[in-house]
Each structure stands twice: as structure tokens, then as C-alpha cells.
Amino acid sequence: MSPKVVVVTGSNRGIGLALAVQFSKQGDIVIATVRSKANAGTLASLPNVTLVELDADDIATVDSAVAEIEEIAPEGIDELWNLMEESRNVQHWSEDGLSPHILAPDMQRIFLVNVTTPTYLASKLLPQLEKRKTKKIVFVSSCNASFDYSKSSAGHLTKAEAPFIYGASKSALNMSAWYFHNQLNSSGFTIVPIHPGLVVTDMNPFGAISSEESAKKMLDTVDALSAKDEFFLRNYDGSVLAW
Template sequence: MTSKVVIITGANKGIGLALATQFSELGYTVIATVRAKAKIAGTAIACSPNVKFVEMDASDYGTIDSAVAEIGMIAPDGVDQTGMCNLGVHNIGRGSDESDVKSLDPAELETHFKVNVVSPSYFTSKLIPLLEKGQSKKIIFISSVVSSQAVTKQNADFFTAAGVIPGYASSKSALNMIALYFHNQLKPLGFTVVPIHPGVVLTSMYVTGPAITPEESASNVRGVVEPLSPTDEFLLRNYDGSILPW
């Protein structure tokens, strides 16, 4: 097994699949979580010898526990390179207008926070012992530009017209705060914690308007994250290397 081990969540499609593919091509051992291994069939990394697939459903905490146990068996010497926490949901699709605050659905709000905040936070927390064994000790949370209060204020009319979902935006803002707590407590142990906006990416969550491909997003995210170390300031970073206000 190579000394470089990276965990990619949500690796069956979109940014997760692109990240897993690129790290695999670079020679990393990739531990890729997917809801079901059957969903990865036919993808570019399905037969890659250095990609290990682990089933995990962000909406089921029990599968997180079992996934962490399996990851520990795959990489008993630790996760040497980085954890890419790409768990997320944007549009629940229950038939209501989620972007309208007059018709918020509590079930939809709960799902956004469960999948976008609770699950990635819990999963990452459980992985800390493995990350402590590694050298790079990087935790990367996939955030969003819509998590920024400043950007939201500056673009209020545009965001409203675009139908940005309050539950999604607020859950990503909460994820930033969780990331800050990880940073504050783990920095003395040599960890680097980075929330990053991956760009407006052409995926199943966003299919219209100007966007970059998952492959472009993944390449840019890797380029931003790679040089960062525990000495760097905790900031909400953009895929193009710029800093987003939070």
C-alpha cells in the first residue's frame, strides 16, 4: 500500500468521483465511500487497483460507524494524506418550493442539516485517530459560496432569483463553524482544516447556467489544498485560490 492514503466521500458521482479518479491517477490509495458499490459500476475508477470502495449512507449514522471500522481495516497505519469530506445534499425534492421562506418544510431542513453538517462532522470526528497516525493530517470540508453572509448580502436579489435554498446555505454556514472548531482543537496536533467552495459545478445538484466541470473543480481544489499547512490561517477558501468572506 502506498504511503499516501486519501478518503473521498460521495465518490460515485460529481466532484467526489472526479477527486477519487484524480487522486487514483496520482498513485494515492483512495478509500472511496459510496452509498452502494453497485453505483460505481462502469465508472473510470471501478477497476482501479488502488481504489477501495466502502459503503456509507450519510442519512444513516449506523453506516458511518461501520464505514469507519472498515476504513480502519483498510488503512490500519492511518490516513496519511487527507480527508476530503464531500458529503452533501442540495435539493431534497419533496414537491415544495424550498427557496421560499414562507413554505419551509421542517423535514427538508432536517435533511439538509443531517447530511450537510451532522454526518460529515460525525464521520470526520470518528476518523481523527486514523488521521493522527498520518503525516499530512488534512481535513477538507466541501463548503459553498452561499454559506457566506457577506456574499449573500451583496447578491441578495440574484440569490433569490436563482432559488438558492435557505436550508442548504445555512447548513453549509454551520459546516464552516464546525470546521472552525475542528481547526481550533486539532491545530496543536498538527492538523490542517480547510472549508472550501468547489466552484459552481455542473452536477446533478446544478445543471443549468455557467458552471465548471467536476474534473475542473477537483483539480482546482487539489491545487488550493496541497500547499496548505497548520501554519496557514483558517479561512473559507475558493476553488480559484481566492479567499471568501464568511
């Protein structure tokens, strides 16, 4: 079986790095996007990995990244894994410390990184995906985009910092995935929005699973899916999340 050609975004740390490592170990060809090659760390030393610079805060870098990906993989790519995200919610307080509020630039940045840039990148890479048979696009979403989860976690969410911004952005990302599914499923594309699990990160030391476990189980889940499967928001372990 010939190796897959895979694009992994946001791959210099966390789940993105863990996915790049998994694909590299499998012998797949990995095109890993990073904000800066100079700060790619251990990613730069992985076999079968080529680095491409892409700054999720600057959508203009998508076009240059796509041009570079086309040169690296002229015969096309099999899978796109979109892991770019801003998960830090920003909340400000009034001078008396009683009234929380948000600022428009904060919301604009979160939606740019979590929705606009990954959606635009997916649209620009469609010609490369169409060249090969696999045709899979993965959008790493969140349980925070789920109404059911939000209702069951209302007590926690009311204490968190402006949690609706992150959840709203991931809900918008799910709708982008739904759009791609409706447009492309008949052409053999598999579109997968997926929750990576509650992963231990620098910003979330209370997570339940490691980046490595999340990456491994998401890979297993996505490998098992095809264009014949119904569109759902998936959990990392393959189960379906109410949306």
C-alpha cells in the same frame, strides 16, 4: 515519495468522483465511500481505489464504515475529503400559490447530510489521521455560506427555492471546521473548508467549471496548505472568501 492514503466521501459522481480519479492517477491509495457498491459505476474500476459503503442519510453507517476503513488502512490515513451533501433546496407552496414555506423533515435531512454526518465521520476518523504526518481534513463548503456572497446575490437568491436552508447548513459546516481547527491545529492538523466553484452538475447545468477542473484546483489548493496557514473559507483556486 510514498503515496498518500485518502478517504473521499460522496465519490460515486460529480466532484467526489473527479477527486477519486485525480488521486488514483497520482498513485495515491483511495478509500472511496459510496451509498451502494452495486451502483458505484466507473469508480469501481479505478486503480488504487477501495469502496466502502456509507449512507449520509443514515448516521449509523458511519461507525461500520470507520471500522472498515481501519481494516483497510491500519497504519492510518493522510487526508479526509468530506463531499457528502444535499444541495437540493425544498420549498412548498400554499394552496393559493402565494406563500412559500418549508417542512421540518426537509431541513432535518439537509442538515443531517451536510453537517451532522460529515462532522461525525471526521471525529471518528481522528485516530486514523493522527497516525500519519499529513493530518488534513477538507470540508467541501459553499459560497452560499457567505454573508457577502448572499448580499451581492440577493436578487437571485430571492427567486431560488428556499436557498437559506442549503446556505445555513454550509455555514454550520464551516463552524464545525472552525471547531476542529481550534482543537487540532496545535497538533499539526490542517482544516480546510473550501468552495468548489460553480460546478456544472445534473442539477446545475449553468455552472462555470467542470467537476474535473474543480477537483484539480482544490487539490492544488489543499496541497499547498499546512497547519501553519491561517484558517479561512477558501475558494477552489486558493483565494480567500469573506465568510
